[in-house]
Amino acid sequence: MRLPIYLKIAQDIKEKINSGELKPGDPIYSENTLCKTYKASRMTVRRGLALLASEGYIYSIPGKGSFVREPDNNSYTLYYNEMKNLVNSVDKTKLLEVSITLPNQRLINSLQVTRNKKIILIRRLFFTEGEPVAYDVKYLPYCKGMPIVEKEIQYATFPEMVAKKMSLFAIRKELIIYTQMPDEEIKKYLNIYSDLPLMVVEQKLYDREERPIGLGITYYRGDYCKLYAESYFSDSLLNEKYKNGVET
Template identity: 30%
Template sequence: MISPYAEPSLMKTPLYRQIQASLKEKITSGVYEEGGLLPSENELCIEFNATRMTVRQALNELVREGYITRQHGKGSTVSASRKSLGLLSLKGWTEVVVASDRHGKTLVLEGPVLRKLEDTAFKPLIDNENHEEFIFFKRLRLVEDSPVMYEHTYIPNENLPNFIKEPLLEGSLFRTLLIKYQIDVQSMTQEVRAVAADKETANLLKIKQKSPVLHLLRKYKTSIDGFFLYSSIYCNTEKFAISSFN
């Protein structure tokens, strides 16, 4: 496996996933504008040459991801991008910030480098697999030039040839995994705590030491069985809240 990109995806993606991706693309790019109605299910059936059940499956996924809401007898409405920096479900940083119309930046403070997972906090999230090596990131994320999140990311060093050598596509990890490696991040579990900021975190987030920060321990499930991503995230929630739904 020398090719810079992974093998072109021969595994055919299901039709409903294609529809889902297509609609998502049109929503985030503004073709379907916020607050507006999507085409009706029957129209989508014609557009994608699919049955209503298939179209509905795509739409239900978009509801689950928070892109649309639906109303009986009316239609599917494009959700307003969450006002309080919705760090919801699957959405990676880049996507969220773009969608919420704020100016976001990501600084890579360290990495990507190979290292072992020493953070014991992850133990309860990791089930059986004992991965040897991880690709490690330290990133600081800013909104309108004020630091909001400090994140440590661990990715098992498998399935990702040349990952370390090349920059992220558009600065987005999720997007890079999807485009270059056909790895789709599908869901997430997390543990949430409120903790006092330690010295490093406080400095980076420009807050006082010991002030309350949100601590998220995340495990992302991907389209590759047994391949997970792990993140430990400290959030300054003075200006922005983390919003979620279910």
Template identity: 35%
Template sequence: MAKVLYLTVVEDIKKKIMDGLIKPDDMLKSESELMKEYSVSRMTLRKSLSLLSNEGYIYSVPGKGNFVRKPETDIFQFRFSDYDSLDCETDEIKLISVRVEEPDPETRFSLGMKYGEQIVILERLSFCGHKPVAFEIVISPYIPNRPVVEDKLNFANYSKALESRLAFSIRKELEITLIKAPGNIEKRLEISPGEVVFQINKKIIKKESNQTLTISKFYIKKEFYSIKAGTPEEDDSKKIF
């Protein structure tokens, strides 16, 4: 199949694992044995083992050997972005307000801010078929001298721009719950009292310092959100070796 040596080795070992010839926590043959078995050099063999390791098939213990990994199949992946996550065609996103104010103590704490520092609050309403379906609140520390409140529209893209510049040093967390809509959300989304909505809390966190940079809260009408998730794919396009 594969004309490349290290890939034929990978495929053969994968097959042996999938056929149950070697089971989780079994030790593979030693690298020197495998070199002979496949007639490849050490580096080539180790490239194969590296691939298998990256794909979760094996792990290695220095001084001992390489072992078959217990597979992990309960992890799922999905995509969530601020704009295209609704189960409908968004025909308008209305900017409700952008303002700078004093944070309440809880927010100040989550954002790791000092007393006296202010926050920017952005509120946005998304429409499908000319009806409101999602309300979004974005909270970030206010850093003076940025084109924020002065130009509302700029700010709408500001956080995206900022984010893409920081992209490699941030991590995001999501919390999806179903809650009874608070009064103001009921009004914004024009739903009946007591009705439930999806609440999605998003945090953008700086990897190194674990500092929270931005907090977002989405409230989505229950009919307009669902999740499709799947086992992570091995993205071979990303690999060099």
């Protein structure tokens, strides 16, 4: 078998945890014990344990030992892209407005700006196969280098809009998802004539100093929006190579 020892160690322990043989709180064999068991050096054993730790399976307490972690049952990975989701993929957009305004009270609070700060306002409609499926509004505090050119805005997602100015790695994003009935204006934009609710996604961007750098609100027709999430098994970004050799 060509499976590296450290992966073998990690897999064996993971198997014990998944099967329930090791339960949350239970101690793992000590590093020295594992060294003997696998005839491996301590660094190799530690690498296996480090992998399990980074995947959230175990944790260590200096001087005491390593233990099985309580799994986080309430976290999921949500896939969200303004223009792509389960039921529709935006194939056309219409730029309704690009302008520079002053913030109202809600924006002053939300973006943490003064009432004199210039705000870029962008309003768009998203279409799928000719049908309007979402109404989209963005607010960005104006800075030099901000996108106010139509071409840069038309098909850009929110993170892309600010990416011109800074590294996408440095941006923290928040989503708030809720539902509401459309007002008359949105009904008009989205061709809604019956009792159809909206899915609303508020997206807020922060820089590394936790300063808000943008607020976006997207109003989806309820029948065109499904969001998908799943529990993440960060089952190592590495194992791809060895996926065949799962033999014990």
